[in-house]
Each structure stands twice: as structure tokens, then as C-alpha cells.
Amino acid sequence: MKHHLYHFALCFLSLLGLWQCTPAEKPTEQQAGGDSLPSVDIRYAHFQIESVDSQTYLLSIGDSSAGQERLRYVLSYRTQVPAAYRELPFIQLPLQHIGVRSTTHIGFLRALGVAQPPFLSAIPDTAYVFDASLRQMAAEGKLFILQDEALPLEAVAQHCQLLLVSAPLKAAEKEKLARLGVHSIPILEWMETHPLAQAEWIKLFGVLSGKLSKAQQYFEQTAQAYQHLRDSVARHLAPNERPLVITGLPFRGQWYVAGGQSFMAQFIQDAGGKYYWQSTPQAGSLPVAFEEAYRAGMEADVWLHPGQARSREEIAAADPRLQDFKAWQTGRVYNRTRRLSPAGGNDYWEQGVVEPHIILADMVKALHPYLLPAHRWKYYEQLP
Numbered sequence: 415m416k417h418h419l420y421h422f423a424l425c426f427l428s429l430l431g432l433w434q435c436t437p438a439e440k441p442t443e444q445q446a447g448g449d450s451l452p453s454v455d456i457r458y459a460h461f462q463i464e465s466v467d468s469q470t471y472l473l474s475i476g477d478s479s480a481g482q483e484r485l486r487y488v489l490s491y492r493t494q495v496p497a498a499y500r501e502l503p504f505i506q507l508p509l510q511h512i513g514v515r516s517t518t519h520i521g522f523l524r525a526l527g528v529a530q531p532p533f534l535s536a537i538p539d540t541a542y543v544f545d546a547s548l549r550q551m552a553a554e555g556k557l558f559i560l561q562d563e564a565l566p567l568e569a570v571a572q573h574c575q576l577l578l579v580s581a582p583l584k585a586a587e588k589e590k591l592a593r594l595g596v597h598s599i600p601i602l603e604w605m606e607t608h609p610l611a612q613a614e615w616i617k618l619f620g621v622l623s624g625k626l627s628k629a630q631q632y633f634e635q636t637a638q639a640y641q642h643l644r645d646s647v648a649r650h651l652a653p654n655e656r657p658l659v660i661t662g663l664p665f666r667g668q669w670y671v672a673g674g675q676s677f678m679a680q681f682i683q684d685a686g687g688k689y690y691w692q693s694t695p696q697a698g699s700l701p702v703a704f705e706e707a708y709r710a711g712m713e714a715d716v717w718l719h720p721g722q723a724r725s726r727e728e729i730a731a732a733d734p735r736l737q738d739f740k741a742w743q744t745g746r747v748y749n750r751t752r753r754l755s756p757a758g759g760n761d762y763w764e765q766g767v768v769e770p771h772i773i774l775a776d777m778v779k780a781l782h783p784y785l786l787p788a789h790r791w792k793y794y795e796q797l798p
Contacts, residue, residue, distance in 0.1 A: 450465060450468050451465045451468065451469065451470075451471060452626055452627065452630075453465065454471070454617055454621065454626065454630075455630075456614060456617065457614065458606070458608055458610045458611035458614045459603070459606060459611040459612070459614040459615055459617075460475070460476060460477040460602070460605070460606065460611070461473065461474060461475045461476070461602075461615070461618060462474045463489075463617070463618065463621060466488075466496065466498075466499070467496060469490055469491040469492050470488060470489070470490035470491070470492060470496055470499075471488075471489040471490070471621060472486065472487075472488060472489075472499065472502075473486065473487040473488075473489055473599075473618070473621075474486050475487075475599070475600065475602060476602075477605075485582065485600065486502050486503075487502060487503045487504075487505055487597070487599060488502050488503065488504045488505065489505050489507055489621060489622070490504065490505075490506060490507060491506075491507045491508070492506075493506065503592065503597045504597075505575075505576055505597055505599075507621075507622075507624070508624050509533070509575050509576055509622055509623070509624075510532060510533065510575060511532060511533065511535040511573065511574050511575050511576075512533065512534065512535065512536075512574055512575060512576045512577070512578060512622065513534075513535055513536030513537070513558065513560060513570060513573060513574035513576070513577045513578070514534070514536065514537060514538065514560075514577075514578045515538055515560055515577065515578065515579045515580060516538060516578070516579075516580045516601065517538055517542050517543055517544065517759065517763055517764040518580075518601070518603065518604070518763060518764065518767045519578050519601055519619075520534075520537065520543065520545060520548065520764050521764045521765040521766065521767045521768050522601075522615065522616050522619040522767065522768055523619060523623065524545065524764075524765060524768075525616060525629075525632055525765075525768040526616070526619060526620060526623055526625040526628055526629060526632070527625070527628075528623045528625065529545065529548065530547070530548070530551070531551065531556050531557060533623060534548075534557070535557065535558060535573045535574055536557060536558040536559070536560050536570065536573050536574055536577075537552060537557050537558075537559065537560065538559075538560055539559060539560070539561050540552050540553075540559060540757070540759075541757040541758065541759065542757075542758075542759045542763075543755065543759045543764070544753060544754070544755045544759040544760060544761040544764045544765070545764065546755070549755070558570075558573040558574075565583075565587060565591075567587065567590050567591050567594060568594065570591065570594075570596060571591065571594035571595060571596045574596055575595075575596060576596065576597060576598070576599065576622070577591065577596055577597070577598040577599075578598070578599055578600075578601050579598050579599070579600050579601070580600065580601060580602075580604065581600055581602075582598075582600045583598050599618075601615060601618070603615040603767060605697070605698075606677055607675050607676060607677055607680065607697050608677055608680050609640065609677050609680060609681055609684075609770035609773070609774070610636075610637050610640060610641075610770060611677070612677060612767050612770065613633060613636055613637070613767060613768050613769075613770050614633055615767075616629045616632060616633055616768055617629050617630060617633060632768070636768065636769070636770065636771055639771040640684075640770050640771040640774055643771060643774055643775060643778065644684040644685075644774065647684070647685065647686045647778055647782070647785065648686070650785065651686050651782070655686070655782075656686055656687055656688040656781075657686075657687055657688065657714075657715035657716045657746075657781055657782075658687075658688050658690060658713055658714045658715050658716070659682050659687040659688065659689050659690065659714060659715070659716045659717075659718060659781070660690045660707070660710045660711055660714040660716075660717055660718070660741070661678065661689075661717075661718045661719045662707065662719060662720070662721075663719075663720040663721035663723065663729065663732065663736075664704055664707070664732070664733060665721070667704065668701050668703075668704075669701070669702050669703070669704055669706075669707040670699045670700065670701055670702075671690075671691050671699070671700050671702055671707070672689075672691070672699065672700070673691065673694050673695070673696025673697050673698055673699065673700045674689065674691050674692045674693055674694035674695060674696065674700075675694075675695055675696060675697040676696070676697050676698060679691070679692055681770075681773065681774060681777055682718075682777065682781075684774060685774055685777035685778045685780075685781050685782075686778060686781050686782050686785075687716065687777075687781045690710045690713075690714060691710075708735065708738075711736070711738070711739035711740065711741070711742075712738065712739065712740060713740065714739070714740060714741055715740065715741060715744075715746060716741055716746045716747075716748070716780060716781055717739060717741035717742065717746065717747045717748070718747075718748050718749070718750075718777075718780070719748075719749055719750060720747060720749055720797070722749075722751065722758075723749060723751075723797065724749070724751055724795075724797065725797050725798050726742055726745070726747055726797050726798065729742065729747070729797075730742075745796070745797075746780075746796075747796070747797045748780040748794050748795065748796050748797065749794065749795060749797055750762040750766075750773075750776075750793050750794050751795060752791055752792065752793055752794060752795040753792070753793060761793065762793045766793050769792075769793075772792050772793065773792075773793055773794075775789050775792075776789075776791055776792060776793050776794040777794070779791065779794075780794060780796070
């Protein structure tokens with residue numbers, strides 16, 4: 415039974431690896447031809463892309479069911495915005511140059527084969543970038559660097575037609591940038607509550623880059639691999655085989671953990687774990703008192719994401735009381751720190767967003783090593 419699970423999962427991962435080597439699509443302009451634009455079906459994520467005519471998409475971002483105001487944009491191959499949408503930001507396709515403010519955005523573009531100039535023209539501070547080729551191009555002046563501090567809007571306008579951000583810009587910045595001819599779109603994958611919802615944002619990147627069919631194929635393959643591994647794990651586990659899992663590390667007297675409605679809680683569930691804070695209603699980070707985290711640590715079988723620690727001794731140095739944790743004593747402590755750049759850029763936050771199936775396999779190996787005995791860690795490592 416265990417042997418069957420491993421080989422079935424391995425088959426899907428191997429197929430995905432072969433598919434990712436397929437040739438790139440034809441140029442963007444050819445996608446604008448014909449009688450209509452390709453449809454974009456969004457099943458998990460909180461954005462929608464609908465065709466309003468043969469050359470125009472309407473992009474809506476936000477979860478209206480949660481009371482969020484939906485942000486809307488017109489994405490069109492036309493030279494002028496359709497009359498019915500003149501009050502909305504108008505982004506003309508095909509785009510030639512875009513800038514990104516998050517390394518996660520690089521992961522989406524890299525999966526589509528467009529994470530390089532001339533299409534990618536501006537990137538975040540290279541201290542956070544894992545991709546060595548992008549760091550080198552930035553050092554050679556081929557990419558504009560968007561530092562953490564206030565945006566140099568005039569410089570952004572010189573390098574980009576569109577700026578992708580992690581959260582909506584302040585109104586003054588957004589308006590000034592628009593006057594300079596550049597709009598910004600917030601990519602809110604980090605607010606999603608399911609790993610596949612995060613990965614599905616690749617479809618928006620597909621529209622923006624002219625790689626929609628590749629993006630949709632990529633997502634379908636990824637979702638299929640994720641779901642098959644998740645379902646296989648569920649079939650091969652009894653309820654009492656799910657280890658108790660905690661996350662986090664104290665910081666300035668406060669312990670932040672993933673909420674019970676977060677994508678991380680979903681990862682743990684799908685990997686065959688029982689998350690200590692599963693019943694909490696939060697989707698984002700949840701602050702808990704050290705005393706509560708200490709009680710959880712005394713019970714938990716597995717400990718994930720202890721800050722930036724690369725060893726259990728680093729954890730003990732942060733607070734000697736953490737050596738009392740059950741997982742610390744048994745050695746079942748794992749962190750997503752296996753792929754770091756020299757400056758600390760973490761590929762988990764760069765490429766991991768479009769590889770939820772690989773992250774899931776890493777977590778299955780941590781929680782149930784016998785189910786995937788031949789799987790090699792990619793993003794996670796067991797701390798010595």
C-alpha cells in the first residue's frame with residue numbers, strides 16, 4: 415500500500431517535470447487575433463477575468479463575500495478603453511515591460527519563461543531574490559531595482575508599463591504613477607486560504623505576459639498533481655496516524671502562528687497532519703502567548719517553520735525552554751530554509767508559490783516519511 419502511494423505520486427511529479435520542458439508559446443500578438451479571446455476559468459482564487467468583447471478582458475480582484483471592495487481593471491488589445499469602462503484603469507496589451515515588487519511575482523513569471531528582460535524590467539531588492547541570474551542581471555544594470563523604501567515613481571515610469579505590487583499603493587502614489595502612464599495591480603495571492611488558490615494567480619500572469627494557454631496548462635497539471643497526492647495520503651492514513659503539528663518561533667515575547675483558516679493550515683491538513691490551531695477562525699497570522707505555545711510544544715509531534723533557524727541548537731540559543739518541546743527532543747523539526755541565496759533570499763517564497771505539489775510532498779515526507787521514502791527535499795530540511 416505504501417509502495418503504491420509513493421510510485422503513484424512520483425509518476426505525477428515526473429509527468430509535471432516533463433511538461434514544464436515544453437516549448438514556449440507563440441508571441442502575444444497572435445493571441446489577440448481571431449473572433450474572441452480565450453476564456454479564463456478561475457476556480458479557487460479571489461479574482462476573476464471575463465471577456466467583455468473580442469479584444470478586452472475585465473479583471474476584478476477581491477473577495478466580495480468577505481466584504482472586500484473589488485478592484486477592477488480593463489486589459490485590452492484595443493488602443494482605447496471601451497466606453498462602458500472609461501472610469502477604470504486601462505492597461506493596453508500586449509505589455510512589453512513590467513516591474514514586480516515581490517519575489518513571489520518572479521516565481522510566476524519564471525514558471526512561464528518570461529522572468530528576464532525585456533519583459534521583466536524591474537525587480538525587488540536583490541537581497542531577497544533567490545534567482546542568481548536575476549541578481550547578476552541587476553548587478554549589470556539590465557534590471558532596475560525597486561528598493562524597500564518609497565517608490566521612485568518617475569524612474570518606475572521610465573522602466574515599466576505596469577507595476578505589480580503586493581498590496582494596493584497609497585492613493586497619492588497610485589494617482590501620480592497613473593499620471594506618468596503606469597498603472598499598478600495588486601497581486602494578492604498571499605491572502606488566499608488554499609495553496610491552489612495561490613498558484614492559480616499564474617493565470618493572471620498568463621494574460622499579462624501573453625502566455626495564457628501555458629499558464630492554464632501549468633496550473634491544471636499542478637492542481638492534478640497536488641490533488642492526487644493529497645487524496646492518496648488521505649486514503650492511506652487512519653485518523654490516529656495524523657501527527658500533531660505546531661508552527662512558529664517566539665519573537666520579542668510574542669509567538670505568531672498560522673491561523674486555522676490559512677493556506678498553511680490547509681497544507682498541514684492535506685499532508686496528513688493535525689494542526690494545533692486548526693479551530694481558530696483566522697486566515698492570516700495569529701499571535702499567541704508564549705505559555706500557550708509552550709503547552710502546544712509539549713504535545714506536538716512535529717514542529718514546522720521555527721523562524722530562520724537552521725539547527726535545533728539555534729532554537730535552543732533563542733530560548734533554552736524550547737528544548738523541552740517534544741519535537742525538539744525527537745528531532746522532528748523542519749524548516750523551509752533549504753534553498754537560500756547567499757544574502758538570504760528564499761526560493762520557498764519565490765518559486766514555491768507555483769509548486770504547491772512539491773511543498774506538499776516535502777511536508778508529507780516530514781509528517782509521514784514512510785509514504786514518500788525516495789522523495790528528495792526541495793524547500794524543506796530536517797534541522798540537525
